[in-house]
Amino acid sequence: MARAFPETLVDFQRMFPSEQACLDFLVELRWPEGFSCPSCGVVRDPQRLATRPRVLRCRECLEETSLTAGTILHATRTPIQVWFWGAYLVTSQTPGMSALQLQRQLGIGRYETAFQLVHKLRASMVRPDRDRIGPEWPVELDESLIGGRTRGEGRGVHHKATVIGAVEVRRTRDALKRRDAHEHGVPVKGQFYAGRLRLRGIPSRTEAEAEDFVTKNVEPGSRIATDGWEGYDRLRRHGYKLDPLVLNGDPDLAKRHLPMIHIVFSNLKTWLNGTHHSVSHRHLQAYLNEYVFRFNRRFYPRSMFNSVLGIAVQTKGPTYAELYDGDWAHPSQ
Numbered sequence: 001m002a003r004a005f006p007e008t009l010v011d012f013q014r015m016f017p018s019e020q021a022c023l024d025f026l027v028e029l030r031w032p033e034g035f036s037c038p039s040c041g042v043v044r045d046p047q048r049l050a051t052r053p054r055v056l057r058c059r060e061c062l063e064e065t066s067l068t069a070g071t072i073l074h075a076t077r078t079p080i081q082v083w084f085w086g087a088y089l090v091t092s093q094t095p096g097m098s099a100l101q102l103q104r105q106l107g108i109g110r111y112e113t114a115f116q117l118v119h120k121l122r123a124s125m126v127r128p129d130r131d132r133i134g135p136e137w138p139v140e141l142d143e144s145l146i147g148g149r150t151r152g153e154g155r156g157v158h159h160k161a162t163v164i165g166a167v168e169v170r171r172t173r174d175a176l177k178r179r180d181a182h183e184h185g186v187p188v189k190g191q192f193y194a195g196r197l198r199l200r201g202i203p204s205r206t207e208a209e210a211e212d213f214v215t216k217n218v219e220p221g222s223r224i225a226t227d228g229w230e231g232y233d234r235l236r237r238h239g240y241k242l243d244p245l246v247l248n249g250d251p252d253l254a255k256r257h258l259p260m261i262h263i264v265f266s267n268l269k270t271w272l273n274g275t276h277h278s279v280s281h282r283h284l285q286a287y288l289n290e291y292v293f294r295f296n297r298r299f300y301p302r303s304m305f306n307s308v309l310g311i312a313v314q315t316k317g318p319t320y321a322e323l324y325d326g327d328w329a330h331p332s333q
Ligand SMILES: [Zn+2]
Pocket: 037, 038, 039, 040, 041, 042, 058, 059, 060, 061, 062, 063
């Protein structure tokens, strides 16, 4: 399905000049084979209502279907065109955008509306049917402490959160490909460059957390480089081939043994502190999801806009209340 991506602001404006154009695009995303009535199952162009543009009426059984029900756009009072602008800005700016920047760019009245908008977009940055990484490439696995912000304590580092991450290490002898990777911000070391990434915020480093993260994110049979922590040993039971660091007193050894995941963690911290001025623990996973989404699509950044909206139409997003009272669990990796 070759659907056009907006590559420039001019493209974007031409593709989405009106609320109606955005709604038509959503219909296409939700029903790529043509609208099929959820009530009677008939596949036929629906009736559109001028007074209620988000409603599709089946020409067969006359049942009405809400275009936004069951999606992150459910019951939004914000025009769909503003959502599209938000998705475009968040995905086309290299480091992404904070809620405050988005509020200013889109002229959104309340900060809370912009905050909710970016978090709903972030909920659309984890593909529910994503693959596990590996096994044709070795994987580096490690944990890192990330400075967090606790509500009511203001900005700055107060408490650390633990993040566990796994990244594929791909190899190429093609210097052009390595340069291309480098120019896309992908970590490169000698003949190696970083492939796909997965990150999860965890309460602390335990065997059980590592086991759950790895079995959900890395294909069994993969070779996994780790530090010397014995907590990883039980991963062997799941068919992983472990390559633990053997200490011999060399302080640079860890860096050489796990170069890619160390660069990932370092860039992640820069991004969290720079673009987002550090984030609260409660929402850390949402930011990790955005980081991974961007990282894994660096070679084809233009597809990010369609990916976000494509996931958005199959995903329920958090309400404002859920975001603030903590009832919402950001999708995990
Ligand atoms: Zn019908």
